[in-house]
Amino acid sequence: MRAVKGLLANRETLALLILAALLFVVLPLGLDIFRLNLVGKYLTYAFVAVGLVLCWGYGGVLSLGQGVFFGLGGYCMAMFLKLEASDPESTKIQSTPGIPDFMDWNQLTGLPWFWEPFHSLTFSLVAMLVVPGVLAFIIGAAMFKRRVGGVYFAIITQAIAAILTILIIGQQGYTGGVNGMTDLRTLHGWDIRTDSARYVLYYLCGALLFVTIFVSRFVLRSKVGKLLLAMRDKEERVRFSGYDVASFKVFVFTLGSVFAAIGGALFTLQVGFMSPSFVGIVPSIEMVIFTAVGGRSSILGAIYGSLVVNWAKTFFSESFPQLWLFFMGGLFIAVVMFFPNGLAGVLEQHGGKLGQLWSRFVKRAAPRTPEPAPLQQETRT
Amino acid sequence: MSPIPAQPSSPVVLAVEDLTVSFDGFRAVDQLNLYIDRNELRVIIGPNGAGKTTLLDLICGRTKATDGTIRFKDKELTKMPEHRIVHAGVGRKFQTPSIYENLTVFENLEISFPAGRSVFGALAFRRTQEVTDRINRVASEIQLRDRLDERAEYLSHGQKQWLEIGMLLMQEPELLMLDEPVAGMSVPERRQTAQLLRRICQNRSVIVIEHDMEFVRSIAHRVTVMHQGKVLAEGPMEQVQADPRVIEVYLGH
Numbered sequence: 001m002r003a004v005k006g007l008l009a010n011r012e013t014l015a016l017l018i019l020a021a022l023l024f025v026v027l028p029l030g031l032d033i034f035r036l037n038l039v040g041k042y043l044t045y046a047f048v049a050v051g052l053v054l055c056w057g058y059g060g061v062l063s064l065g066q067g068v069f070f071g072l073g074g075y076c077m078a079m080f081l082k083l084e085a086s087d088p089e090s091t092k093i094q095s096t097p098g099i100p101d102f103m104d105w106n107q108l109t110g111l112p113w114f115w116e117p118f119h120s121l122t123f124s125l126v127a128m129l130v131v132p133g134v135l136a137f138i139i140g141a142a143m144f145k146r147r148v149g150g151v152y153f154a155i156i157t158q159a160i161a162a163i164l165t166i167l168i169i170g171q172q173g174y175t176g177g178v179n180g181m182t183d184l185r186t187l188h189g190w191d192i193r194t195d196s197a198r199y200v201l202y203y204l205c206g207a208l209l210f211v212t213i214f215v216s217r218f219v220l221r222s223k224v225g226k227l228l229l230a231m232r233d234k235e236e237r238v239r240f241s242g243y244d245v246a247s248f249k250v251f252v253f254t255l256g257s258v259f260a261a262i263g264g265a266l267f268t269l270q271v272g273f274m275s276p277s278f279v280g281i282v283p284s285i286e287m288v289i290f291t292a293v294g295g296r297s298s299i300l301g302a303i304y305g306s307l308v309v310n311w312a313k314t315f316f317s318e319s320f321p322q323l324w325l326f327f328m329g330g331l332f333i334a335v336v337m338f339f340p341n342g343l344a345g346v347l348e349q350h351g352g353k354l355g356q357l358w359s360r361f362v363k364r365a366a367p368r369t370p371e372p373a374p375l376q377q378e379t380r381t
Numbered sequence: 382m383s384p385i386p387a388q389p390s391s392p393v394v395l396a397v398e399d400l401t402v403s404f405d406g407f408r409a410v411d412q413l414n415l416y417i418d419r420n421e422l423r424v425i426i427g428p429n430g431a432g433k434t435t436l437l438d439l440i441c442g443r444t445k446a447t448d449g450t451i452r453f454k455d456k457e458l459t460k461m462p463e464h465r466i467v468h469a470g471v472g473r474k475f476q477t478p479s480i481y482e483n484l485t486v487f488e489n490l491e492i493s494f495p496a497g498r499s500v501f502g503a504l505a506f507r508r509t510q511e512v513t514d515r516i517n518r519v520a521s522e523i524q525l526r527d528r529l530d531e532r533a534e535y536l537s538h539g540q541k542q543w544l545e546i547g548m549l550l551m552q553e554p555e556l557l558m559l560d561e562p563v564a565g566m567s568v569p570e571r572r573q574t575a576q577l578l579r580r581i582c583q584n585r586s587v588i589v590i591e592h593d594m595e596f597v598r599s600i601a602h603r604v605t606v607m608h609q610g611k612v613l614a615e616g617p618m619e620q621v622q623a624d625p626r627v628i629e630v631y632l633g634h
Contacts, residue, residue, distance in 0.1 A: 223497050223506040230481040230492055237479040237545075240441060241493045242467035242552065251500045 015300055016213070023206045033195045040202040040270045042310035043209055044070075047263025049291040049302035050212050051256030056288070057296035058220060059252040060232040061149065065157030066260045066287045068164050069132040071279030073261025075168075075175075076131060078274040079115060080124035081184035081192075082176075101183070106173030115174075121188060128265045129258055136257030140250035147246070158281055165280035180275025184268065192269055205266045209303070212259050216299050219255065228252065260287075289332045295344025304343055394419050394586045395440070395556055400449035402439060409435040411610035412449070417556070422582040424589045424597045427607035428631050433590045434476065436607070437558045440588075441473040442466045453556065464498070472554030476561050478541035480548065482534035486525055489533050489544060490516045493551035515551060523547040523577065539570040543577070550581060557581070558588045563596050575599045594632075606631060 027039055048066045055061045088097040094104040099111050117123045139160065143153055168175045176182070184192070191197060219225060231238045231245055239245050268274045277283065286309075294305020309331070316324045339346055395417040402410045410432045417423055425433050438444040440451055442463040451458040456469050481489050494515065497506030520526040523543040528536065533544060542562055549557055562578070563571045571593070578587065578600050591597050597604065597618065604621045606614040608631070614624045621627055 219504065223492070223503040224500065226484060226488055226492055227503060229483055233481050233483055234479050236443075236475070237481070237548075238492070239463050240443075240467060240473050240475075241548065242464050242495060242498050244462070244464045244499075247500050248503075 016210075019300060019303065020210070023209075024203070028199070028202070033198055036202055037198050037270060038314060039307070040198070040205050041267060042307050043202075043205050043303075044263040044267040044270065045287060045290055045310060046209055046303040046306040047212055047266070048260040048287045049294060049306045050209075050216055050299055051259035052288060052291040053296060053299050053302045054216055054219065054228075054259075055249075055252045055256040056291065057298075057302075058225065058228040058232070059249055060228075061144075061249055061253055062154045062288070063157045063253065063256070063284075064154045064281070064288060065159075065161040065284050066257070067279045067281075067284035068157075068161050069136060069257035069260035070264035070267070070283075070287070071164065071168075071274070071276070072132040072135065073128045073264030074268040074274040074278065075181070075264075076118070076124055076128035076261075077265035077268040078181040078184060079118040080121060081187060081268065082181045083115065083119055084187070084189075085183060085185045100176070100181070102176040102179070102181075103173055108173050112174055125265075128261055132261035132264075133254055133258045136254040137250060140253040141246070144246035144249040144253075149249075158284065161279065161281050161284045165276045168276045168279065176275075178276060180273055180277070181268075182273040182275075184272050187269065193272060198270065201266070201270050205270065208262060208266065212262070213299055213303075215255075216259075219252075220299075224248065224251070286328070289328065289335075291342075292335050293331065293342050295342030297341065298344030301342055301344025301347075308343070392419050393417065394421075394454060396450075396452040397436075397440070398450050398452075400436075400439060400446055400451060402435060402444060402447045408610050410439060410446075413607075413610065413612060415605065415612065417586050417588060419586055420582065420584065422578065422587045422589065422600055422602045423605060424591055424601040424603075425605045425607060426591065426594075426597060426631065427613070431607040432610040433607050434560055435610075437473060437560055437588070437590065440466075440556075440558065441471055443473075467552065467554075468495075468498070470553075470555035472549035472552050472557045474545050474549055474557075474559045474562060476564065478538065478545050480533045480536075480541055480544050482532070484533060485530055486520070486533055486536070486544060487516060487529040490519055490529075490547055490551050493548040495552050519547045519550045522550065522580070524573070539566045539574075542566065543574070546577065546581075554585060556586050556588070560590045561592065562589060563591065563593055571596055572599075 023043070028036055031039065048070055051069075052063070052066060055063060082100045086098060086100045091097045091099070091101065091104070094101065096104055096109050099108060103111070118127070139157070143149075143156065148156070169178045171177075186192060192201065220228075227238060227243060227248055231248065235245055264274070264278070267278065290306040290309045291302045292305070293309050294303065295301030309328075312331075313324060313328070316327055335342060341348065393416050395415070397413060397415040400410055400413045400415075401408060413432075413436065415436075425436070427433055435444060439446050440453075440458065442458065442461060442465075446459045449459070453466075453469055453471060458466050458469070458471070461469070481492070484492070491508065491512060494512050496512075497503045516529070517526065520529055523546060525536075525540060525544060525547065528540075533541065536544060542565075546559070546562065559578075563574050566574060575596060578589065581587070589597075589600065601618055603616060604614075604618050605612055606621055606624075606627050613630065614621050614627050622632065
């Protein structure tokens with residue numbers, strides 16, 4: 001009993017439990033599979049948002065090109081699924097059976113060399129993490145070692161998002177062009193379009209999101225987290241305390257990008273296709289907005305931000321399709337002007353009363369046990 | 382004036398030779414020679430724009446030299462990146478207190494502890510007894526022992542200056558460079574800082590830039606006067622104060 005109470009009195013654990021209950025119990029029970037699948041899609045953006053909390057909220061590095069990593073992760077997954085969907089039997093009406101349909105439409109007569117390894121699921125999964133990770137590492141190292149930061153870094157990442165979109169659209173024969181990779185059906189023979197598969201993928205997505213949360217908390221609670229805060233405040237001082245500031249920025253940027261890539265791969269699995277419209281400038285900026293609305297220095301805030309803004313997006317674009325972009329722009333301006341720390345900041349400010357009510361409730365629930373331990377500071381001797 | 386050659390009995394820790402840096406043709410430091418001995422406390426004085434801060438920037442790698450050499454023990458510093466110069470044992474305090482306002486005093490000192498300086502080292506870094514002991518020792522030295530859990534932004538200006546000195550002490554540098562450490566301090570704070578500096582130069586060399594002549598007199602072993610990027614005079618305080626050229630460009634004002 002005391003253990004349970006201690007757990008409930010710790011606000012961070014409590015917040016995690018609430019999120020777990022919401023994602024794994026309340027939403028699956030309350031929503032039909034079509035809506036739940038949509039929530040699963042929103043959650044894939046939460047991976048990007050958590051990554052942005054690390055590199056923007058803590059590291060002070062604003063990337064306006066997270067769509068690049070989301071997209072690369074998604075495309076790596078899509079290439080595997082597309083090859084599986086393009087077996088010679090189901091593509092026998094093509095002039096070259098056994099290659100993806102869009103290649104055939106573009107007069108390709110064989111599978112390009114870089115597609116070959118994507119026959120292997122293991123390779124595809126590794127590539128899904130490594131390709132975006134290595135790209136982020138190269139971009140980060142090139143920028144941060146030269147001390148490019150702030151607005152310049154944001155503009156360059158935005159340019160990279162534009163470049164990748166143009167590349168994908170231009171190389172139609174290799175990438176499926178503007179339509180993307182569609183008609184994805186099975187993962188190792190397992191049909192991903194059935195309701196049961198959608199449930200499984202939703203829970204997989206939720207579980208991986210929790211892994212991401214725990215990895216992020218580990219990083220932020222380590223000395224790296226403190227150094228990131230210190231760097232945001234006095235970068236010179238950190239440098240002259242003997243730290244290679246650039247390598248820490250490269251690290252969080254790469255980690256954030258790998259998170260985005262995992263989100264992208266889960267997106268492909270749950271939505272069943274991947275296209276350049278999730279790679280470019282607009283989706284990349286939307287991802288920053290999810291993070292800003294939720295609270296850029298709160299991991300859980302960013303997750304709720306992704307859920308709320310995407311839910312609003314679906315709602316508005318179903319009801320008032322023309323107004324959505326204006327609403328989104330207005331929301332962003334409002335958040336930046338009035339709630340710079342997003343939903344998490346609002347809760348922090350006005351959540352005191354809620355917290356008091358809660359601790360009173362916890363006390364009353366088990367009146368005989370002694371005072372619950374307050375939020376424990378790291379002990380020091 | 383020719384530089385004071387190194388005495389065989391007092392080994393030179395830092396040897397700056399023919400150091401020059403020019404910004405768009407303006408020579409902020411011009412063919413400068415400077416030798417600092419082990420356990421010496423040297424004060425650099427001079428009028429504004431003499432190149433004092435630039436000299437410290439050059440030694441700690443913040444500014445890259447156009448010409449000349451900086452030898453620290455056996456290492457040549459001019460081509461090293463900043464964090465390697467720190468690893469070699471050079472610590473630098475900036476003119477305005479440069480501390481992490483949103484961390485506690487304890488965390489400020491902890492970050493400066495010389496371990497876990499790589500990314501993966503920092504991920505694996507744990508607060509050991511040794512770290513805590515060193516932090517407590519340094520905090521007593523800088524008189525912030527009872528404020529360890531407070532956020533650094535709530536310290537007074539003078540305490541912030543001490544905290545930054547404490548952060549440098551955590552690194553245990555062999556050469557400590559302080560840029561105007563008593564700027565903005567009250568008279569009692571200045572006295573305490575002078576005592577602190579005398580204590581901490583027991584087993585390391587210290588370079589201090591300062592304008593307050595009272596303070597300089599109370600701490601300096603030797604004084605170097607800079608003017609227009611060059612060394613104008615060097616020696617004990619009394620000798621420098623009596624030098625007519627020094628009076629002309631600096632003390633006379």
